Amino acid sequence: MSAHKTTKNHLISQLFWQTEIGADEAISAYPSVQDEMTSLKQYMALLKTPAQPDLSQPKISSEPVSVIQQNTGSGASILEENSGVSDTMKRASLESLTTLNELKIALEKFEGCSLKNTASQLVFGDGNPDAKIMMIGEAPGKDEDRMGIPFVGQAGQLLDKMLKSIGLDRQQIYITNFIPWRPPGNRTPSSEEISQLRPFMLKHIQLKKPDIIVALGGVSAKALLDTDLGILKLRGRFQEKQFGLEQPIRILPTLHPAYLLRAPAQKKLAFQDLVLLKRAITNGMVT
Ligand code: URA
Helix, strand or coil: CCCCHHHHHHHHHHHHHHHHHCCCCCCCCCCCCCCCCHHHHHHHHHHCCCCCCCCCCCCCCCCCCEECCCCCCHHHHHHHHHHCCHHHHHCCHHHCCCHHHHHHHHHCCCCCCHHHHHHHCCCCCECCCCEEEEEECCCCCCHHHHCCCCCCCHHHHHHHHCCCCCCCCCCHCCEECCCCCCCCCCCCHHHHHHHHHHHHHHHHHHHHHEEEEEECCCCHHHHHHHHCCHHHHHCEEEEECCCCCCCEEEEEEEECHHHHHHHHHHHHHHHHHHHHHHHHHHHCCCC
């Protein structure tokens, strides 16, 4: 596809997204994301940037994305901090796993979470396994449970549009859920279920070694950041978290697309988060 056509497609996606978030009339000289992007001109310049980072840029931007650093202790201590984790770790022998496929098989064999009994199947991951942006949702819904693929229902379709508005698609990201089995009736996973599956999520992250994790929604953000703060307080900035890898990983919490379907007025907040993600890519934070 020519650069001209790509830019045109980006602009069309962006216009589509603007109408999705309710920006369908011009009422001021600048867009409402003025604090993130000082002018429409800058935003358009950003959209023209290819999704792949310019490797000539420094790894850390000279205009850093705001990052809050936390839990930079060893990965082992984080695993042990969480109740029930060391037991589960022993049962599943996660430490010896070296590939995503082995992790998937370990989950299929895992009997320590009753959600497995009510779900149709395990929903493991989708997108590009080599991508350095890892998106982590809450748990599969009805469509995902039927298809065995995360984010294929209405929320997933909205997510695809959101990604497209910043020039990304599933080939440039890897997507999974904190909980790999559908909770009955789509209820919120319990804290016990989150504890049972936490070691698998941590291993998933360790195997993937992403540069950036986008936590989709409050359940995922709170579980990944070990916090009780709500998503509206967590979103809109990167936080660093240690997962037992060489470097802490940047986590960007944002609103869940299913929530945006119910509360479309909040799409503008998700858009601001996407701009942060795009800026991080542009600044070379994704290798
Ligand atoms: N919501 C999620 O959190 N994950 C999915 O896969 C689908 C909907």
